[in-house]
Amino acid sequence: MELSYRLFICLLLWGSTELCYPQPLWLLQGGASRPETSVQPVLVECQEATLMVMVSKDLFGTGKLIRAADLTLGPEACEPLVSMDTEDVVRFEVGLHECGNSMQVTDDALVYSTFLLHDPRPVGNLSIVRTNRAEIPIECRYPIYITCHLKVTLAEQDPDELNKACFFSKPSNSWFPVEGPADICQCCNKGDCGTPSHSRRQPHVVSQWSRSASRNRRHVTEEADVTVGPLIFLDRSGDHEVEQWALPSDTSVVLLGVGLAVVVSLTLTAVILVLTRRCRTASHPVSASE
Numbered sequence: 001m002e003l004s005y006r007l008f009i010c011l012l013l014w015g016s017t018e019l020c021y022p023q024p025l026w027l028l029q030g031g032a033s034r035p036e037t038s039v040q041p042v043l044v045e046c047q048e049a050t051l052m053v054m055v056s057k058d059l060f061g062t063g064k065l066i067r068a069a070d071l072t073l074g075p076e077a078c079e080p081l082v083s084m085d086t087e088d089v090v091r092f093e094v095g096l097h098e099c100g101n102s103m104q105v106t107d108d109a110l111v112y113s114t115f116l117l118h119d120p121r122p123v124g125n126l127s128i129v130r131t132n133r134a135e136i137p138i139e140c141r142y143p144i145y146i147t148c149h150l151k152v153t154l155a156e157q158d159p160d161e162l163n164k165a166c167f168f169s170k171p172s173n174s175w176f177p178v179e180g181p182a183d184i185c186q187c188c189n190k191g192d193c194g195t196p197s198h199s200r201r202q203p204h205v206v207s208q209w210s211r212s213a214s215r216n217r218r219h220v221t222e223e224a225d226v227t228v229g230p231l232i233f234l235d236r237s238g239d240h241e242v243e244q245w246a247l248p249s250d251t252s253v254v255l256l257g258v259g260l261a262v263v264v265s266l267t268l269t270a271v272i273l274v275l276t277r278r279c280r281t282a283s284h285p286v287s288a289s290e
Contacts, residue, residue: 074099
Protein backbone atom coordinates (compact mmCIF):
# COMPACT_ATOMS: atom_id res chain seq x y z
CA MET A 1 0.00 0.00 0.00
CA GLU A 2 2.84 2.35 0.83
CA LEU A 3 4.56 1.81 -2.53
CA SER A 4 1.31 2.40 -4.46
CA TYR A 5 0.74 5.60 -2.48
CA ARG A 6 4.24 6.83 -3.37
CA LEU A 7 3.66 5.97 -7.03
CA PHE A 8 0.43 8.00 -7.02
CA ILE A 9 2.21 11.04 -5.53
CA CYS A 10 5.01 10.72 -8.08
CA LEU A 11 2.56 10.76 -10.95
CA LEU A 12 0.95 13.94 -9.60
CA LEU A 13 4.22 15.76 -8.86
CA TRP A 14 6.27 14.43 -11.76
CA GLY A 15 9.56 16.33 -12.12
CA SER A 16 8.94 18.77 -9.26
CA THR A 17 9.92 16.81 -6.19
CA GLU A 18 12.57 14.40 -5.03
CA LEU A 19 9.95 11.80 -4.05
CA CYS A 20 10.22 10.30 -7.51
CA TYR A 21 13.99 9.92 -7.34
CA PRO A 22 15.30 6.44 -6.72
CA GLN A 23 15.79 6.04 -3.00
CA PRO A 24 18.50 3.90 -1.42
CA LEU A 25 17.39 0.56 -0.11
CA TRP A 26 18.35 1.44 3.45
CA LEU A 27 15.80 4.30 3.43
CA LEU A 28 12.92 2.06 2.33
CA GLN A 29 13.53 -0.62 4.92
CA GLY A 30 11.92 0.89 7.98
CA GLY A 31 14.46 3.66 8.53
CA ALA A 32 17.41 1.32 8.92
CA SER A 33 20.80 2.88 9.41
CA ARG A 34 22.94 3.59 6.37
CA PRO A 35 25.68 1.05 5.74
CA GLU A 36 29.18 2.31 6.45
CA THR A 37 31.52 2.79 3.51
CA SER A 38 35.18 1.84 3.77
CA VAL A 39 36.35 4.67 1.49
CA GLN A 40 36.76 8.03 3.21
CA PRO A 41 35.72 10.97 1.01
CA VAL A 42 38.52 13.29 2.22
CA LEU A 43 42.00 12.29 3.40
CA VAL A 44 44.41 14.85 4.88
CA GLU A 45 48.13 14.28 5.39
CA CYS A 46 49.98 16.91 7.43
CA GLN A 47 53.66 16.75 6.55
CA GLU A 48 56.58 18.75 7.91
CA ALA A 49 56.18 21.71 5.56
CA THR A 50 53.35 20.75 3.20
CA LEU A 51 49.69 19.82 3.32
CA MET A 52 48.32 17.02 1.15
CA VAL A 53 44.57 16.63 0.62
CA MET A 54 43.02 13.77 -1.36
CA VAL A 55 39.33 14.08 -2.24
CA SER A 56 37.23 11.25 -3.62
CA LYS A 57 35.16 12.25 -6.63
CA ASP A 58 32.27 10.43 -4.96
CA LEU A 59 32.38 13.10 -2.26
CA PHE A 60 28.79 12.73 -1.07
CA GLY A 61 28.62 8.94 -1.38
CA THR A 62 25.73 9.06 -3.83
CA GLY A 63 27.55 7.58 -6.79
CA LYS A 64 27.47 10.90 -8.67
CA LEU A 65 31.04 12.05 -9.24
CA ILE A 66 32.03 15.66 -8.76
CA ARG A 67 34.31 17.61 -11.07
CA ALA A 68 37.87 18.54 -10.10
CA ALA A 69 37.28 22.08 -11.40
CA ASP A 70 34.64 22.60 -8.69
CA LEU A 71 37.16 22.03 -5.88
CA THR A 72 39.45 24.69 -4.38
CA LEU A 73 41.57 24.86 -1.24
CA GLY A 74 41.82 27.76 1.19
CA PRO A 75 40.76 31.42 1.05
CA GLU A 76 43.00 31.97 -2.00
CA ALA A 77 41.19 29.20 -3.92
CA CYS A 78 44.20 27.08 -4.81
CA GLU A 79 43.47 24.65 -7.62
CA PRO A 80 44.14 20.91 -7.43
CA LEU A 81 46.96 19.10 -9.15
CA VAL A 82 46.47 18.13 -12.76
CA SER A 83 45.03 14.62 -13.02
CA MET A 84 43.39 12.37 -15.55
CA ASP A 85 39.62 12.41 -15.85
CA THR A 86 39.61 8.66 -15.29
CA GLU A 87 41.10 8.98 -11.79
CA ASP A 88 38.73 8.72 -8.85
CA VAL A 89 40.73 11.04 -6.56
CA VAL A 90 41.48 14.78 -6.73
CA ARG A 91 44.77 15.78 -5.07
CA PHE A 92 46.04 18.99 -3.50
CA GLU A 93 49.63 19.59 -2.37
CA VAL A 94 50.43 23.04 -0.95
CA GLY A 95 52.76 24.58 1.60
CA LEU A 96 51.54 25.19 5.12
CA HIS A 97 51.81 28.96 4.60
CA GLU A 98 50.19 28.95 1.14
CA CYS A 99 46.59 29.34 -0.06
CA GLY A 100 45.81 31.79 2.74
CA ASN A 101 46.11 29.19 5.49
CA SER A 102 45.91 30.67 8.97
CA MET A 103 48.35 29.79 11.75
CA GLN A 104 47.56 29.88 15.48
CA VAL A 105 49.84 29.26 18.45
CA THR A 106 48.20 27.45 21.37
CA ASP A 107 49.68 26.39 24.69
CA ASP A 108 51.15 23.19 23.30
CA ALA A 109 50.84 23.22 19.49
CA LEU A 110 51.03 25.13 16.22
CA VAL A 111 47.67 24.92 14.44
CA TYR A 112 47.31 25.52 10.69
CA SER A 113 43.70 25.93 9.54
CA THR A 114 42.16 26.02 6.09
CA PHE A 115 39.13 24.58 4.28
CA LEU A 116 38.20 22.58 1.21
CA LEU A 117 35.47 24.21 -0.87
CA HIS A 118 33.20 22.41 -3.31
CA ASP A 119 31.35 25.02 -5.36
CA PRO A 120 29.53 23.30 -8.25
CA ARG A 121 28.85 25.25 -11.42
CA PRO A 122 26.48 24.45 -14.25
CA VAL A 123 27.95 22.51 -17.15
CA GLY A 124 27.67 24.19 -20.53
CA ASN A 125 24.40 26.04 -21.15
CA LEU A 126 22.50 24.04 -18.56
CA SER A 127 21.33 25.79 -15.40
CA ILE A 128 20.87 22.62 -13.39
CA VAL A 129 23.36 21.91 -10.61
CA ARG A 130 23.31 18.26 -9.56
CA THR A 131 25.38 18.57 -6.37
CA ASN A 132 25.44 20.87 -3.37
CA ARG A 133 27.94 23.48 -2.22
CA ALA A 134 30.05 22.24 0.69
CA GLU A 135 32.85 23.64 2.82
CA ILE A 136 35.01 21.16 4.76
CA PRO A 137 37.32 22.55 7.48
CA ILE A 138 40.87 21.20 7.61
CA GLU A 139 43.26 21.52 10.53
CA CYS A 140 46.85 20.40 11.09
CA ARG A 141 48.30 20.34 14.61
CA TYR A 142 52.03 20.24 15.27
CA PRO A 143 53.62 19.89 18.73
CA ILE A 144 55.89 22.82 19.55
CA TYR A 145 59.55 22.04 19.02
CA ILE A 146 62.40 24.51 19.19
CA THR A 147 65.33 23.88 16.87
CA CYS A 148 68.35 26.05 17.61
CA HIS A 149 71.52 26.49 15.62
CA LEU A 150 74.06 27.27 18.35
CA LYS A 151 77.26 29.07 17.43
CA VAL A 152 79.99 30.46 19.64
CA THR A 153 80.99 34.03 18.79
CA LEU A 154 83.14 36.68 20.39
CA ALA A 155 81.58 38.72 23.16
CA GLU A 156 82.25 41.94 21.23
CA GLN A 157 80.55 40.58 18.09
CA ASP A 158 77.73 42.90 17.01
CA PRO A 159 74.36 41.11 16.64
CA ASP A 160 73.32 40.55 13.03
CA GLU A 161 71.09 38.14 11.07
CA LEU A 162 73.51 35.24 11.59
CA ASN A 163 74.57 36.12 15.15
CA LYS A 164 71.50 36.93 17.18
CA ALA A 165 69.18 35.82 19.97
CA CYS A 166 65.46 36.25 19.26
CA PHE A 167 62.29 35.59 21.25
CA PHE A 168 58.73 35.04 20.06
CA SER A 169 56.00 37.49 21.09
CA LYS A 170 52.64 35.76 21.11
CA PRO A 171 50.48 38.95 21.16
CA SER A 172 52.17 40.32 18.02
CA ASN A 173 52.82 36.87 16.53
CA SER A 174 56.36 37.82 15.53
CA TRP A 175 60.01 37.54 16.60
CA PHE A 176 62.07 40.24 18.32
CA PRO A 177 65.80 40.43 19.15
CA VAL A 178 67.08 40.26 22.70
CA GLU A 179 69.69 42.84 21.71
CA GLY A 180 70.71 44.61 18.55
CA PRO A 181 68.70 46.16 15.69
CA ALA A 182 65.01 45.30 15.46
CA ASP A 183 65.23 44.03 11.88
CA ILE A 184 67.70 41.19 12.46
CA CYS A 185 64.87 38.81 13.45
CA GLN A 186 62.63 39.47 10.46
CA CYS A 187 64.00 36.37 8.77
CA CYS A 188 62.56 34.31 11.66
CA ASN A 189 59.06 35.49 10.72
CA LYS A 190 59.66 34.22 7.18
CA GLY A 191 61.23 30.98 8.39
CA ASP A 192 64.34 31.47 6.24
CA CYS A 193 67.43 32.96 7.85
CA GLY A 194 69.87 31.39 5.43
CA THR A 195 72.68 28.97 6.18
CA PRO A 196 75.73 30.23 8.05
CA SER A 197 78.71 30.05 5.72
CA HIS A 198 82.14 28.91 6.77
CA SER A 199 83.62 32.25 5.78
CA ARG A 200 81.53 34.10 8.37
CA ARG A 201 82.40 31.93 11.31
CA GLN A 202 84.19 33.16 14.38
CA PRO A 203 87.44 34.91 13.31
CA HIS A 204 90.68 33.38 14.47
CA VAL A 205 92.21 35.30 17.35
CA VAL A 206 95.99 35.15 17.37
CA SER A 207 97.00 34.67 20.98
CA GLN A 208 98.87 32.12 22.99
CA TRP A 209 95.80 31.25 25.05
CA SER A 210 93.57 30.70 22.04
CA ARG A 211 96.19 28.54 20.32
CA SER A 212 96.63 26.34 23.36
CA ALA A 213 92.87 26.14 23.86
CA SER A 214 92.34 25.15 20.24
CA ARG A 215 94.97 22.44 20.53
CA ASN A 216 93.39 21.05 23.69
CA ARG A 217 89.79 21.29 22.42
CA ARG A 218 89.96 20.38 18.77
CA HIS A 219 87.14 17.89 19.24
CA VAL A 220 84.72 20.64 20.32
CA THR A 221 82.79 22.14 17.40
CA GLU A 222 81.92 25.82 17.20
CA GLU A 223 78.43 25.17 15.84
CA ALA A 224 75.73 22.63 16.63
CA ASP A 225 72.05 21.96 15.93
CA VAL A 226 69.90 21.29 19.00
CA THR A 227 66.21 20.34 19.05
CA VAL A 228 64.17 20.62 22.24
CA GLY A 229 60.55 19.58 22.56
CA PRO A 230 57.71 19.09 22.54
CA LEU A 231 57.27 22.08 24.83
CA ILE A 232 54.15 23.01 26.79
CA PHE A 233 53.87 26.70 27.66
CA LEU A 234 51.69 27.62 30.62
CA ASP A 235 50.27 31.05 31.26
CA ARG A 236 50.41 32.72 34.64
CA SER A 237 47.19 31.12 35.85
CA GLY A 238 48.47 27.72 34.74
CA ASP A 239 51.77 28.27 36.52
CA HIS A 240 49.92 29.29 39.68
CA GLU A 241 47.81 26.15 39.57
CA VAL A 242 50.90 24.04 39.06
CA GLU A 243 52.52 25.68 42.07
CA GLN A 244 49.42 25.05 44.15
CA TRP A 245 49.37 21.41 43.14
CA ALA A 246 53.10 21.03 43.76
CA LEU A 247 53.06 22.71 47.18
CA PRO A 248 51.40 19.88 49.15
CA SER A 249 53.78 17.27 47.75
CA ASP A 250 56.84 19.39 48.62
CA THR A 251 55.49 20.02 52.12
CA SER A 252 54.84 16.34 52.69
CA VAL A 253 58.37 15.49 51.59
CA VAL A 254 59.81 18.05 53.99
CA LEU A 255 57.69 16.80 56.88
CA LEU A 256 58.66 13.22 56.12
CA GLY A 257 62.33 14.19 56.12
CA VAL A 258 62.00 16.02 59.43
CA GLY A 259 60.24 13.04 60.96
CA LEU A 260 62.93 10.64 59.81
CA ALA A 261 65.62 12.97 61.13
CA VAL A 262 63.93 13.10 64.55
CA VAL A 263 63.62 9.31 64.69
CA VAL A 264 67.26 8.84 63.74
CA SER A 265 68.36 11.44 66.31
CA LEU A 266 66.39 9.77 69.10
CA THR A 267 67.78 6.37 68.14
CA LEU A 268 71.36 7.64 68.15
CA THR A 269 70.81 9.37 71.50
CA ALA A 270 69.48 6.16 73.05
CA VAL A 271 72.43 4.16 71.71
CA ILE A 272 74.93 6.73 73.04
CA LEU A 273 73.31 6.70 76.49
CA VAL A 274 73.44 2.89 76.66
CA LEU A 275 77.09 2.81 75.60
CA THR A 276 77.98 5.55 78.11
CA ARG A 277 76.40 3.65 80.99
CA ARG A 278 78.20 0.45 80.03
CA CYS A 279 81.51 2.30 79.89
CA ARG A 280 80.96 3.79 83.35
CA THR A 281 80.00 0.42 84.77
CA ALA A 282 83.12 -1.20 83.33
CA SER A 283 85.47 1.54 84.63
CA HIS A 284 83.97 1.62 88.18
CA PRO A 285 83.18 -1.98 89.23
CA VAL A 286 81.08 -2.39 92.33
CA SER A 287 82.95 -4.27 95.10
CA ALA A 288 81.17 -7.06 96.84
CA SER A 289 80.30 -6.41 100.50
CA GLU A 290 82.06 -8.51 103.09
